[in-house]
Amino acid sequence: MTTYVARRVLQMIPTVLLVMAIVFVVFRLMPGDPVQLILGADPDPEAVAALEARFGLDRPLVEQFGRWAFDAVRGDLGTSFAREEPVLGIILERFPATAQITVLAMILATLVGVPLGIVSALRQDSWLDLVVRTFSLLGFSMPRYWLAILLVIVFSLNLGWIPPAGYVAFTEDPLKNLHYAILPTVSLSLHIAAEQMRFIRSSMLDVIRQDYVRTARSKGVPERSVIVKHSLKNAFIPFLTIFGLQLGLVLGGSVIVEYIAAWPGIGWLTLQAINQRDYAVVQGVVLFSAVAFLVINLVVDLLYTVLDPRIQYA
Amino acid sequence: MLRNRHARPALLASTLLVVSLLLGSAVAQGDPVEGGEIEVALNAQGIRGLRTWQDNTANETHIYTIVYDTFVRYDESYNIVGGLFESWETDDATTWTFHVRDGVTWHDGVELVAQHFVDYFDAVQDPERGATTETISLFEGVSYEAVDDDTVRMVLPAPNAALLDAFSRQWLSRVEDYDSSAPVGTGPFRLVEWRRNEVMRFEANDAYWRDGLPHLDGVTVRMVPDATTRLNMLLTGEVDLVRSVPMAELDRLESAEDVQLVQTPDEFSISHWYLLFHNPEPALSDVRVRRAINLAIDRETLLQVTFGRGTIRSNAVAEGSWAFNPDARSYNERDVEAAQELMREAGYDPTSLDLELSLKYWEEWPENPQIAQIIQANLAEIGIQVTLELLEIGQWVDTVAYELDYELALTALVPSWDPDDQLGNTYQVDDGAALEWENQAFTDAWIAGRATADIDERREAYFEAQRIAMEEAPSAVLNGVPAFDAATADLRNVIRYNRGDIFYERMWLDR
Numbered sequence: 001m002t003t004y005v006a007r008r009v010l011q012m013i014p015t016v017l018l019v020m021a022i023v024f025v026v027f028r029l030m031p032g033d034p035v036q037l038i039l040g041a042d043p044d045p046e047a048v049a050a051l052e053a054r055f056g057l058d059r060p061l062v063e064q065f066g067r068w069a070f071d072a073v074r075g076d077l078g079t080s081f082a083r084e085e086p087v088l089g090i091i092l093e094r095f096p097a098t099a100q101i102t103v104l105a106m107i108l109a110t111l112v113g114v115p116l117g118i119v120s121a122l123r124q125d126s127w128l129d130l131v132v133r134t135f136s137l138l139g140f141s142m143p144r145y146w147l148a149i150l151l152v153i154v155f156s157l158n159l160g161w162i163p164p165a166g167y168v169a170f171t172e173d174p175l176k177n178l179h180y181a182i183l184p185t186v187s188l189s190l191h192i193a194a195e196q197m198r199f200i201r202s203s204m205l206d207v208i209r210q211d212y213v214r215t216a217r218s219k220g221v222p223e224r225s226v227i228v229k230h231s232l233k234n235a236f237i238p239f240l241t242i243f244g245l246q247l248g249l250v251l252g253g254s255v256i257v258e259y260i261a262a263w264p265g266i267g268w269l270t271l272q273a274i275n276q277r278d279y280a281v282v283q284g285v286v287l288f289s290a291v292a293f294l295v296i297n298l299v300v301d302l303l304y305t306v307l308d309p310r311i312q313y314a
Numbered sequence: 315m316l317r318n319r320h321a322r323p324a325l326l327a328s329t330l331l332v333v334s335l336l337l338g339s340a341v342a343q344g345d346p347v348e349g350g351e352i353e354v355a356l357n358a359q360g361i362r363g364l365r366t367w368q369d370n371t372a373n374e375t376h377i378y379t380i381v382y383d384t385f386v387r388y389d390e391s392y393n394i395v396g397g398l399f400e401s402w403e404t405d406d407a408t409t410w411t412f413h414v415r416d417g418v419t420w421h422d423g424v425e426l427v428a429q430h431f432v433d434y435f436d437a438v439q440d441p442e443r444g445a446t447t448e449t450i451s452l453f454e455g456v457s458y459e460a461v462d463d464d465t466v467r468m469v470l471p472a473p474n475a476a477l478l479d480a481f482s483r484q485w486l487s488r489v490e491d492y493d494s495s496a497p498v499g500t501g502p503f504r505l506v507e508w509r510r511n512e513v514m515r516f517e518a519n520d521a522y523w524r525d526g527l528p529h530l531d532g533v534t535v536r537m538v539p540d541a542t543t544r545l546n547m548l549l550t551g552e553v554d555l556v557r558s559v560p561m562a563e564l565d566r567l568e569s570a571e572d573v574q575l576v577q578t579p580d581e582f583s584i585s586h587w588y589l590l591f592h593n594p595e596p597a598l599s600d601v602r603v604r605r606a607i608n609l610a611i612d613r614e615t616l617l618q619v620t621f622g623r624g625t626i627r628s629n630a631v632a633e634g635s636w637a638f639n640p641d642a643r644s645y646n647e648r649d650v651e652a653a654q655e656l657m658r659e660a661g662y663d664p665t666s667l668d669l670e671l672s673l674k675y676w677e678e679w680p681e682n683p684q685i686a687q688i689i690q691a692n693l694a695e696i697g698i699q700v701t702l703e704l705l706e707i708g709q710w711v712d713t714v715a716y717e718l719d720y721e722l723a724l725t726a727l728v729p730s731w732d733p734d735d736q737l738g739n740t741y742q743v744d745d746g747a748a749l750e751w752e753n754q755a756f757t758d759a760w761i762a763g764r765a766t767a768d769i770d771e772r773r774e775a776y777f778e779a780q781r782i783a784m785e786e787a788p789s790a791v792l793n794g795v796p797a798f799d800a801a802t803a804d805l806r807n808v809i810r811y812n813r814g815d816i817f818y819e820r821m822w823l824d825r
Contacts, residue, residue, distance in 0.1 A: 046441035164546035
């Protein structure tokens, strides 16, 4: 197992380097110059030179990339051009907000999506299945930002139940924090729930037609036990894959939902950094998200061994 | 030849400045009530820091009104009054003596002295500090000294009566020990908490130098990037004030209870849409064609683009200005027949569409495409076939302002209140500016306007400059850009100045 983990970690390195190289090059190809954004139109050449030297932008691109990659390996993601503060600190400052709605959305989605997916599979082609599938399709089709807007119109402006936007840190006022978190959480969770619903339904349909399930039933194993012990556990292995992917994606920040809900997370930070051409922050966020994504998927792979002891990593 | 380094940057800055513009109107008031705190929703995009010499977006400047003070300022009648400089003297608009206001302290208790200004002037010119071009050029060739703790003397390389206007946009921060996480100012509120891109909290500065101000105990600024979300927060009572309301939302807000719209009286509006003519183009080098275009544009219809709000105008100087010349030629009223006659005189058949011109515009402001289309339709009536070319704003700036590769170009300008800038910014008194219009008589009049501190002499000079500009019509000044803020009805004395500033120290809550 240890060897496997070590191998996987080593395999991550080229992936991360490739992501770093792509984001580095793409952002330097984008129109817009961070120095000009800071100094304004028609800036003084001396001021430009001084600022470029301070940010290291006067060096060849290869050298800039090399320095950034070398520092990043040591945990230094550079300094924000706009704020002149360490990028890692800025990311960590915003990460709890994104992590909170990610965890809440994943919990909510799983609580809704998994049971409905199971019921839908067990009652295949019934009216209940039809309702669940329609709901799932709706969840898939509805853009998150649109759902967020609908929620605001109905529950904020008309009913006055939830605030349309805002944020208070959990440590400052837990109840208020959760109140504000409802909108982004629900907006994020519907799509996730819909995906989980369809996935668990399809996975369950596959499993309950397996010979070992038929055998269990013919042996007189109670239906509840057939579903929970024999079917669900096996259906969960592919589900875990999609769960890991969803978690990784949402943890990288949901730009639109955070933007609409004024939720100060990673997604909103990314958007701001792009607008300000703050290369250092964008590179840092992408690197952070890529590493988080890879680690989550590694953890998911390791969890397979827990659900199915037949899976062994050497 | 006069070199005005402000001209091109001013055109660019005006083009890129995408918000707050107008001069304030107070809501019916009553006796101020002391105490209470308000929350404000503000677009977070662009608040990089509070370095007054460098950070100059509309949102950053908005925060400056809370925590800093300007050197001088405009009062509600648009007269320059003392700020941190309590008074000043000049005989020739070249040598200026400024007296630092007594009894002003920074938020950490340090007394304000003349040396703080000198340190600021030094910092502005230090390339390492990265000051904006506009700020640097203000001090170019200027010598200055702190005569004593209370007096700053400045000697300019040439007379400039508009210096005070420029100083009304200079916010003083203490540069020698500037702390980006906790900047110190002299303003009505002091910063007590700043969670970047999330929230800024300010507490009343009990030692503020204006007696009896501020009325509020505190201000909390929440960063909310989406304009609709900001309005929803106002409508649900989450916040008390939002800035720069989109025009399409005005009807919704007007019909809402307990909400007030805050705008500038039309006559004080300084920002306007603007159609540049590239004067060296063969057709546009003929003053008759330029006048014909001005006469053909239907400014009444253009008003519909802004839902009937805003002002019809064709003069670069706002009607409320002391320098507005009511006798200068006006193009406010459309006259197609006269325009057609001018085209005929210039050798063009107004019924043939023989003359083809391109019009370059950008669409970051949603009204721009509609305005371009109206102009296209208007000019077709006098025989000009206009081809519209949409450019990304950065590309527009490069193509029009730097490469001068255009015939007609649409943008918006946000000049200052002083006629020196309203005329200089619009007609770009610069040998390399985008209009490429050179008129020595106009330039002489414009220079005469800034060369004296005497208001009557200045008025006379600007009257002449306007007369020439409106006769020659080197471009078309279009309608004023309306701008609105919105607040809860119980927030009193909300005044929006014509560059978008709102001064929190005068507000109070009637709750």
